[in-house]
Amino acid sequence: MTKPNNAFVIQREDLHILFDVLIERGYTPVGPTVREAVIVYDELSGLEDLPEGWAEEQDAGTYSLKRRGDNALFGFNNGPHSWKNYLFPSRVKLWEGDKTEDGGFTVKSAVDTQKKFAFIGVRACDLHAIQVQDKVFLDGEYRDPIYSKRREEALVIAVNCGQAAKTCFCTSMNTGPRVSDGYDLALTEILDNDQHYFLAEPGSTSGFSLLAEIPHSEASQEAIAAARGCTKQAQEQMGRKIDISDVKEMLYRNYDNDRWDELEKRCLSCGNCTMACPTCFCSKVEDVTDLTGNHAERWREWESCFTMDFSYIHGGSVRPTTRSRYRQWLVHKLAAWLDQFGTSGCVGCGRCITWCPVGIDLTEEVRLLRNSEN
Numbered sequence: 001m002t003k004p005n006n007a008f009v010i011q012r013e014d015l016h017i018l019f020d021v022l023i024e025r026g027y028t029p030v031g032p033t034v035r036e037a038v039i040v041y042d043e044l045s046g047l048e049d050l051p052e053g054w055a056e057e058q059d060a061g062t063y064s065l066k067r068r069g070d071n072a073l074f075g076f077n078n079g080p081h082s083w084k085n086y087l088f089p090s091r092v093k094l095w096e097g098d099k100t101e102d103g104g105f106t107v108k109s110a111v112d113t114q115k116k117f118a119f120i121g122v123r124a125c126d127l128h129a130i131q132v133q134d135k136v137f138l139d140g141e142y143r144d145p146i147y148s149k150r151r152e153e154a155l156v157i158a159v160n161c162g163q164a165a166k167t168c169f170c171t172s173m174n175t176g177p178r179v180s181d182g183y184d185l186a187l188t189e190i191l192d193n194d195q196h197y198f199l200a201e202p203g204s205t206s207g208f209s210l211l212a213e214i215p216h217s218e219a220s221q222e223a224i225a226a227a228r229g230c231t232k233q234a235q236e237q238m239g240r241k242i243d244i245s246d247v248k249e250m251l252y253r254n255y256d257n258d259r260w261d262e263l264e265k266r267c268l269s270c271g272n273c274t275m276a277c278p279t280c281f282c283s284k285v286e287d288v289t290d291l292t293g294n295h296a297e298r299w300r301e302w303e304s305c306f307t308m309d310f311s312y313i314h315g316g317s318v319r320p321t322t323r324s325r326y327r328q329w330l331v332h333k334l335a336a337w338l339d340q341f342g343t344s345g346c347v348g349c350g351r352c353i354t355w356c357p358v359g360i361d362l363t364e365e366v367r368l369l370r371n372s373e374n
Helices: 016-024 124-137 145-153 205-212 221-236 247-253 259-266 272-276 322-341 362-371
Strands: 008-011 028-035 038-043 054-059 062-067 091-099 105-109 117-122 155-159 185-192 195-202 283-289 295-302
Touching: 016 028, 016 205, 038 062, 117 124, 124 145, 124 155, 124 322, 185 205, 185 221, 195 205, 195 221, 247 322, 247 362, 259 322, 259 362, 322 362
Parallel strands: 028 117, 117 155, 155 185
Antiparallel strands: 008 195, 028 038, 054 062, 091 105, 091 295, 185 195, 283 295
16 A cells, blocks of 8 residues: 555544644634534534544434444534535625615625634535535635635544445445545544544645644554545445436436426425535525614525425416425436536435435435336
8 A cells, every 4th residue: 555645643632632723723613513412513612522432323314323332533424414504604694784864875794703613524525515515606706705705714624434324325426435635634533442543634734734733643554554444444334325327317307207296295395405415505685674774684594495485486486396396406406506517416425315304315216217217
C-alpha cells in the first residue's frame, strides 16, 4: 500500500484539544449529539457532547438508538438533521423596512449575525450534499448571500464511515463512504483492542494549521491500513443499492407509469423526506408587518414540494394530487436535477427512507419502475 503524503495519528485523549482550538479561533463547533433519543446536529461545547458509545438501528420508517459496547465517538450513521440546517437555515430574515415621515419606505437587508461554524463529523454523503447545494446557491449569476457567507466561513472536519445503516446506499451514488475532497480535515476513528485513535488527513491550509495545534504523530502503514479497512467494512455493509446507470432516461420514460398510482395510496404528503433530505432546497417567503403598519419584514422558510400550496399559482395548484407531487420529487431528485445542475440531487444517505412514516423506499420504487418495463 502506498502511503499518503499527509496521514497522521491523533490519540483519543488528545481530541478534546480540537474543540479548544476551534473555540479560541472564534468558531461555533457543530456536530452530533444525543437529544430526545435521537442523534442530531447541534452546537457542541466540548468532546463530552459527542454521542460516545451510541449507534442507531435504521430501516424503512424505523429509527432507534442502541449501545455499541465500545467507546466510539462517531459509531453511528445519520440522524434526521443535516448540515443544511446551518448553511440554509429553516427560517431566516431577508430584509426589513420602515415607513418614513414623508410617506416613503426605507428598506435594508437583514444582517446575518451567526458566528462562523466548524462542522465536526461530516460524512462523505453529507459532504457531497453540501457540494450539491453549492451548485444551487453559489454557482450561476445569482448567489445567495446568507448561504455564501456561512459556507465561505465554515470549517469542515469530516469523518469517514466505519459502518453503514440498513438504509445507506452511498456506494451506489458514488458519494462514500470515504470522503474524497472538499474537507479541511478528515478523520477515521480506529478502535483496536485497547487502542483508540484517529487517522487525520488534512485537506486544506486551514486543516494543516488546525492539526499543528493538536498533538499528533506520523501515521504508520498499519494505521493507514486500519483506516482503509474501516471504510471497506462500511462499503460491505450497505443496506440498500440503486442502479443509476440510466436512471434519468428511465424515469422520463415512465412519467405516466401506473406505479405512481400505487405510491399515491401510501404517501401521506407529509414532506418528511424533503425536510430530512440534505439537498432539498424548496422555500417560500412571507411578509409580515407590526400592528402599526410602520414596520415590515420578509422571512424565508423551508417549504416542501409535497404541499398543495407550494405549486399553487393563480387559479389553483399545478400538482393537485399526491401522485403528481411524489413524482415531481423523485423525478427531480434523480433526473431533472442532472439537467438543471449537472449532478444528482440524491447522495445515498437514506434519510428519506428512515424518516418516511410509512416506509416508502426510494431505491425500491426505482427498481419497481424499472422492472415494470420488462
